[in-house]
Amino acid sequence: MVNRIPQEKIDEITQNNNIVDVISDYIKLTKKGRNYFGLCPFHGEDTPSFSVSPEKQIFHCFGCGKGGNVTSFVMEIENLSFVEAIKHLADKSGDSLPDEWIRQQGPSYSSEEQNILDAYEWSNKLFHHVLKHTKDGKDALTTLKIEDFLKTLSKSFN
Ligand SMILES: [Zn+2]
Numbered sequence: 270m271v272n273r274i275p276q277e278k279i280d281e282i283t284q285n286n287n288i289v290d291v292i293s294d295y296i297k298l299t300k301k302g303r304n305y306f307g308l309c310p311f312h313g314e315d316t317p318s319f320s321v322s323p324e325k326q327i328f329h330c331f332g333c334g335k336g337g338n339v340t341s342f343v344m345e346i347e348n349l350s351f352v353e354a355i356k357h358l359a360d361k362s363g364d365s366l367p368d369e370w371i372r373q374q375g376p377s378y379s380s381e382e383q384n385i386l387d388a389y390e391w392s393n394k395l396f397h398h399v400l401k402h403t404k405d406g407k408d409a410l411t412t413l414k415i416e417d418f419l420k421t422l423s424k425s426f427n
Pocket residue numbers: 309310311312319330331332333334335
């Protein structure tokens with residue numbers, strides 16, 4: 270996919286959105302030394318292993334391994350595409366983002382594609398549930414079936 274928003278504009282919008290401020294809208298961050306820590310919004314936990322570096326403008330979770338910059342955080346938590354996340358951030362920081370940059374990103378998902386995406390997300394959850402909560406041998410067949418299903422689904426996206 271060709272990215273039509275000029276890189277300078279992306280940099281500008283990213284710089285205008287401090288990662289600490291953006292993440293603070295979602296979770297409570299506490300400053301410890303040079304970094305901020307909080308409970309990870311991407312996996313369940315009782316002790317904060319989600320860290321945010323204001324210097325590097327990145328986040329990293331030591332629990333589930335998720336990490337990235339302010340744009341990837343917004344993509345992940347709001348379930349947005351890269352361009353949508355940039356637009357979301359531009360709205361937040363009051364940066365202008367001409368419509369033609371956004372429109373040239375190609376069509377958004379059709380409802381059929383959205384259904385497949387939803388099914389993928391659902392089966393992914395089920396797959397993890399099966400892996401976590403069932404006995405090995407007995408449910409191996411189910412697991413394999415779901416694995417095949419996932420493979421078929423992911424093929425339609427690649
Ligand atoms: Zn995490």
